Amino acid sequence: MARVQLREIAHARSGDKGDCSNIGLIALRPEHYAALVEQVTAERVKEHFRELCRGRVERFELPNLHALNFLLYEALDGGGTVSLRTDAQGKTFSAALLRMKIEI
């Protein structure tokens, strides 16, 4: 077992819909998808983003793409046009998720 940062085994893209941010997380190699499913839970992602996301986190699985999709509610300070943040649309949240560490 080794502790790795997600950026070593996955890539991601994030965007917005209103005040909700979506982060798609994709395993770089299919054999790492199971570890993502097991360890990158909605609860853990909520904890990881506790400073930025005020609402709940929902997770969906796309086994065909070796990918997970996360929805972070109330995560954009009111949403793209309302938000006072530099990253009002959560475009950099993908990389923020890749900071997380898991065991493989």
Place this chain on the structure above:
Amino acid sequence: MGNYSFMIRIANAQGFWGDSLEAPIEQLRGGPIDYLTLDYLAEVTMSILQKQFARDPLAGYARDFPQMIERGAKEIVERGVKVVANAGGVNPETCGEAVGAALGRAGYKGRLKIGVVTGDNILSRLDDLMARGIELRNMDTGEALESIRSRVRSANVYLGAFPIAEALGAGAQIVVTGRCSDVALSLGPSIHEFGWKRDDWDLLAAGVVGGHVVECGAQATGGNCQVDWETIPDLAGIGYPILEAEPDGRFAITKHPDTGGRVTVAGVTEQLVYEIGDPRAYITPDVIADFTTIQLEQVGKDRVRFWGVQGRPATEFYKVSISYSAGFKAAGTMTYGWPDAVKKARAADRILRTRLERLGLKFAAIHSEYVGANACHGDLLSGEPSPDIAEVTLRVGVRGDDAAAVERFTREIAPLALNGPPVVTYPSGGKPKVEEVVAYWPALIPKSEVTARVTVKEG
């Protein structure tokens, strides 16, 4: 590459209004294409266009589009490339006329037919709809529209792809729409060319997936791609995506030869998961697509094949995007240099907030961030910045209903240049600008309440 019985090439050249002005011309000149699609309408765009239309009945559409048609007229007319764009904004008819005028200026007056799709704009019908019990409740919060009715700026239904197919079927070579689903721009051509029916759920879903991959332009061809980004060739000359659609719902994503960028499974997968919700139910006006059924494979250099997509019947509702005025905001910056840059910026923030308080200014929100230290990922994930960091930019924003208070805030930033912590510089160009906040109100409307209208005329 496979043996295609019949295939059409649909090239996207605009992911949002403000995207590359050269991409449409390069898509037209870089190799064979059958269709050119351009997406101009972000959510914020409609309220801006509605404001322009209120001042000038001949405005309210994407003026970039007729200009693009004029530049590309030779290829469009002589090679018979069809063009589909949601450039119509809140005034598709006038946009259609401007396209005709642009073709005339290029020397092609009366050479082709222009189709216009309307019926998406329900701003003038809101009171009637509400009086008949259609509450247009906010899909996120459940509130009825009544609570913000007086502040509504625009209201547009996301129409589907069939009106576009109808316009093409009536002989239009250029189709201008108002609001429609982003994927409709490329799904419409497939419906028209292949004769897909309204209940061909799997085929429509395949068209939706193809449209989703190309709708954000070069985000499908190496732009914003996290995998090996440093080795992606010639981003300066990046090729925009081309969807090679086939009648049976299989398709490939590629780009013109000798263009920059890269089409890979990794890159298009990033785009597939971009701005989606439940992947089993990607809801569009025409079909519900199941993204967990998508199969894809790299079948050559810069070519990814897709197959296996399944769909389910569409819902009885259209989505409506309503924009409304929600106060004012402004943000200003000051940059602090080494040493102890973050410490100085934090001190400046405390000083500024104290002054705002002493002035008695009230805001719904004040937000401070330190660009270079925590602006993207926050304090927790970014960690404590080094005291030796070369510089950091303090960025403070305020938001509130009181325009005068927001205006007064913009006068409190610059004085920090002389009366706050040292080693400070600031952007030229004076005080920050006060902006009206336009917020979004997503709602649903029964499809029976909406009629798309298609007109096709000689250009």
